[in-house]
Amino acid sequence: MRSENVMFFTEKEEEFANLLIEIGTKRNVAKVLVFLASTQEATSRAIERGTDLRQPEVSIAMRYLLDKSWIISRESKAESKGRPVKIYELAKPITEIMDSIEKEKKKEATNQFALVQKLREYIR
Secondary structure, three states: OOOOOOOOOOHHHHHHHHHHHHOOOOHHHHHHHHHHHOOOOEEHHHHHHHHOOOHHHHHHHHHHHHHOOOEEEEEEOOOOOOOOEEEEEEOOOHHHHHHHHHHHHHHHHHHHHHHHHHHHHHOO
């Protein structure tokens, strides 16, 4: 039997993920993002274990993060026979990703405010 280190969230990382969720980030995306921010690279299996998410949840999060160009993936030969293992890492520093999230949230808030202003015009 082989041994494997499993990383788990610290209290601070858990709080970071919860804050991302509170501002509207999907739970699985927030957890995967925080996990990858705290490690150089990780396999999808390590991400599943470390975030306590199921494989389909991790896959959905990965697709979203890849579409945003926030992560990159590469394949590595499996230790034994079988499919190659995908390895993921952040494509840019977490601070740049947070800048993107901030910009997106500011845009959403501006749009919401504009809609409220438009609603006010209807009651005048």
